[in-house]
Amino acid sequence: MRRRATVFSACVLLICFLGSFFTLRRIERANLSNSMEDVLFISSPQFVKRASLGYSGLLADIYWMRVVQYFGRKHLRDSMEYKALAPLLDITTTLDPNLVVAYEWGSTFLDQPPPSGAGDDDAAIALIRKGIQNNPNDWHLYFTLGFIQYLGKHDYLAAAQTFEEGSRVPNAHPWLKIMAAKMLSDAGSMDTARYLWQNIYDESTDNNLKQNAALHLACLVVDQEIPQLEALVAEFRRRFGRNPASWKELAVAGALKSIPLDPLGEPYVLRSDGSVTVADEKKFPFIRISKSASSD
Amino acid sequence: MSSRIRAIAFNTFRETVRDRVLYNLVFFALLLVTMAPLFGQISIGVQRVLLVNLSLSAISIFGTVISIFVGISLVSKEIEKRTLYPVLSRPVGRGEFIVGKYFGLSGTLLVNTAAMALGFYLALFLMTRDFTRADANVLIAIYFIFLEFIIIIGLALLFSSFSTPLFSALFALSMFIAGTFAGDLRTFAEITHGPQKWLAIATSYLIPNLTSLNVITRVSHDQFIPRALVAYNTLYAMFYAAATICAALLIFSRRDLK
Numbered sequence: 001m002r003r004r005a006t007v008f009s010a011c012v013l014l015i016c017f018l019g020s021f022f023t024l025r026r027i028e029r030a031n032l033s034n035s036m037e038d039v040l041f042i043s044s045p046q047f048v049k050r051a052s053l054g055y056s057g058l059l060a061d062i063y064w065m066r067v068v069q070y071f072g073r074k075h076l077r078d079s080m081e082y083k084a085l086a087p088l089l090d091i092t093t094t095l096d097p098n099l100v101v102a103y104e105w106g107s108t109f110l111d112q113p114p115p116s117g118a119g120d121d122d123a124a125i126a127l128i129r130k131g132i133q134n135n136p137n138d139w140h141l142y143f144t145l146g147f148i149q150y151l152g153k154h155d156y157l158a159a160a161q162t163f164e165e166g167s168r169v170p171n172a173h174p175w176l177k178i179m180a181a182k183m184l185s186d187a188g189s190m191d192t193a194r195y196l197w198q199n200i201y202d203e204s205t206d207n208n209l210k211q212n213a214a215l216h217l218a219c220l221v222v223d224q225e226i227p228q229l230e231a232l233v234a235e236f237r238r239r240f241g242r243n244p245a246s247w248k249e250l251a252v253a254g255a256l257k258s259i260p261l262d263p264l265g266e267p268y269v270l271r272s273d274g275s276v277t278v279a280d281e282k283k284f285p286f287i288r289i290s291k292s293a294s295s296d
Numbered sequence: 297m298s299s300r301i302r303a304i305a306f307n308t309f310r311e312t313v314r315d316r317v318l319y320n321l322v323f324f325a326l327l328l329v330t331m332a333p334l335f336g337q338i339s340i341g342v343q344r345v346l347l348v349n350l351s352l353s354a355i356s357i358f359g360t361v362i363s364i365f366v367g368i369s370l371v372s373k374e375i376e377k378r379t380l381y382p383v384l385s386r387p388v389g390r391g392e393f394i395v396g397k398y399f400g401l402s403g404t405l406l407v408n409t410a411a412m413a414l415g416f417y418l419a420l421f422l423m424t425r426d427f428t429r430a431d432a433n434v435l436i437a438i439y440f441i442f443l444e445f446i447i448i449i450g451l452a453l454l455f456s457s458f459s460t461p462l463f464s465a466l467f468a469l470s471m472f473i474a475g476t477f478a479g480d481l482r483t484f485a486e487i488t489h490g491p492q493k494w495l496a497i498a499t500s501y502l503i504p505n506l507t508s509l510n511v512i513t514r515v516s517h518d519q520f521i522p523r524a525l526v527a528y529n530t531l532y533a534m535f536y537a538a539a540t541i542c543a544a545l546l547i548f549s550r551r552d553l554k
Contacts, residue, residue, distance in 0.1 A: 009542050021501050069480055
């Protein structure tokens with residue numbers, strides 16, 4: 001009798017657990033349109049700090065996790081809006097002003113153009129300036145600020161000044177000085193950008209940062225190769241009075257040795273109007289030339 | 297429901313309602329709810345939002361405290377006072393005892409939640425002098441809060457069936473906190489790889505999913521709550537609570553009460 005009751009209870013337990021599992025999956029689907037994730041109920045960092053009752057470090061870590069999850073979720077959906085990102089980062093860094101990772105990564109999240117980031121250079125600069133104010137001896141923050149001023153704002157003079165200031169910080173990396181000089185001499189050139197990303201790639205110990213630098217380097221290669229390929233197409237057009245139908249035609253004409261491949265190994269796409277692009281633009285979120293060509 | 301379960305449930309209800317700690321909590325919650333309009337007056341433009349958030353949070357927090365602390369004492373108190381033995385010496389099974397206790401406390405929480413909801417609507421009427429369709433939407437959030445309670449009561453009973461009151465309270469409280477992060481855990485699972493991903497997924501389904509039961513902020517902004525969510529949340533709470541009761545039953549039926 002007791003054994004039967006036990007078996008019965010175990011079966012009901014299993015059925016109920018499975019029931020809860022499947023219902024939860026339904027709930028996830030029904031609850032997809034949760035548009036409240038951008039609502040920040042407590043927006044005052046000072047209030048959150050006081051309410052933390054001295055556990056502000058722990059709360060900062062929790063908020064930092066929230067920042068990463070918020071960014072990750074939006075990024076996965078290719079979102080064009082990151083409304084709560086800047087306030088969340090402000091709360092995180094007010095709770096723990098020495099959380100350097102939040103300034104470094106947070107400003108990158110804010111700076112990168114949508115959908116890769118919020119595309120808010122001013123918010124990124126404000127955050128990193130706050131970081132420098134709280135951690136004046138961390139050269140990485142000067143580097144990040146100079147970097148945003150250089151690539152985001154194209155304010156080469158300000159970037160040169162920031163790199164110069166950073167180079168004076170104890171234990172600063174020597175190439176900050178080189179970057180300061182490059183900003184003043186040939187800031188707009190692709191070589192400078194390549195130098196910058198190559199240094200990040202070589203020096204970084206963080207895998208995510210390394211991957212990001214590798215992606216930027218790949219995009220720079222694309223930005224360099226596309227005009228070269230388009231020049232070959234223009235030359236073909238000049239000679240034959242029409243655009244080539246395929247890369248093979250260009251190869252037969254002696255302009256190319258083989259089908260040109262992008263840095264990920266995919267053949268470049270030759271459009272009927274003679275413009276060139278990559279096979280999957282999503283894989284090269286930072287390219288400039290191809291995107292502007294496609295929007296023309 | 298058998299008459300024996302009904303009798304135990306009714307006695308549990310009567311006993312918990314008489315509990316002074318319970319009255320204090322309800323009194324405090326009601327006080328907070330009636331104070332809400334005053335908080336609203338010192339803020340700008342968010343009086344209703346603040347009232348809804350504050351009141352519903354108070355209902356949720358106090359109800360959770362009651363669910364955990366009264367829930368864990370349901371079985372242990374009976375063992376401690378030795379009142380369990382005369383009950384079990386009659387033709388009452390251990391399963392009936394557990395189920396009766398569960399329904400008794402759920403009834404108490406239902407009455408408490410209803411009383412606090414009434415206090416909220418009273419405060420809302422005092423503030424706005426009018427009810428709108430959006431105010432009816434708040435009832436869904438209150439209903440979800442009650443569903444949260446029936447899950448927590450089940451967990452408190454489960455832990456108290458094999459552990460001491462102190463540890464049961466700790467376990468139940470931990471499950472409650474973990475449950476509020478269940479949504480984040482699933483997001484975390486989405487962005488991780490390897491064994492951590494599967495561990496995060498398994499844990500997120502094992503702990504109670506309290507994230508989808510919390511729509512307080514959404515109703516405060518008069519956001520639409522899908523009817524399907526109401527139906528699925530109801531089903532989920534019933535399944536999860538039933539699973540905890542079954543687990544409690546399995547453990548309690550094997551427990552040596554000598």
